[in-house]
Amino acid sequence: MTNIRPLKADTGLCEYEDRDKWFSAYSDERDAAAICTNCPIIVSCAQRALKLGVTDGVWASVPLPGSRNTDALQQARARLHEVIDRYQRQPAEWQRRSLQIRQAVHFAATQREQRRRHAAAATPQRCPSPAPPSTALPSRNRSTASALVNAKASSNEDPPQAATSRGCRPQIPPTAKSPP
Numbered sequence: 001m002t003n004i005r006p007l008k009a010d011t012g013l014c015e016y017e018d019r020d021k022w023f024s025a026y027s028d029e030r031d032a033a034a035i036c037t038n039c040p041i042i043v044s045c046a047q048r049a050l051k052l053g054v055t056d057g058v059w060a061s062v063p064l065p066g067s068r069n070t071d072a073l074q075q076a077r078a079r080l081h082e083v084i085d086r087y088q089r090q091p092a093e094w095q096r097r098s099l100q101i102r103q104a105v106h107f108a109a110t111q112r113e114q115r116r117r118h119a120a121a122a123t124p125q126r127c128p129s130p131a132p133p134s135t136a137l138p139s140r141n142r143s144t145a146s147a148l149v150n151a152k153a154s155s156n157e158d159p160p161q162a163a164t165s166r167g168c169r170p171q172i173p174p175t176a177k178s179p180p
Helices: 026-037 044-050 070-086 091-124 142-154 159-165
Strands: 056-059 064-065
Touching: 026 044, 044 056, 044 064, 044 070, 056 159, 064 070, 070 159
Parallel strands: none
Antiparallel strands: 056 064
């Protein structure tokens, strides 16, 4: 979950996980299906999958094989109908349990997001340290000179300007005194 949202009646447990878990390789299907079995909106999820005619991903704990294998897709859609029938007849205490699980997951996600925001706000910005002066003389070959020109041209800001845009004081290296 990337932001704190209020808990709504149509919020599924999949909203608190990585979305790729439901649309990835077959290795994650078991994990996604296990999460779906505890979701309080599994019936509406299965109904939505049938209404939209989806062919990929895990919907209401049923992995859909894709549009290429029509026989397997028809079997998966039949399993979606079975999920609807089974979960519409589940006892009320199981439905309450699913709602409590969703509340707990929402609370944990909210706390995690608040900790992340607090840590980001409390972390001081680091200013870049100046590069140590080089003692070696630069070589005069063409590739080194062109690399330096390209590096300077590709940078958007001078280092002192970049530092001040981040709130840091520019660190100006001491200039070498010229011989008299």
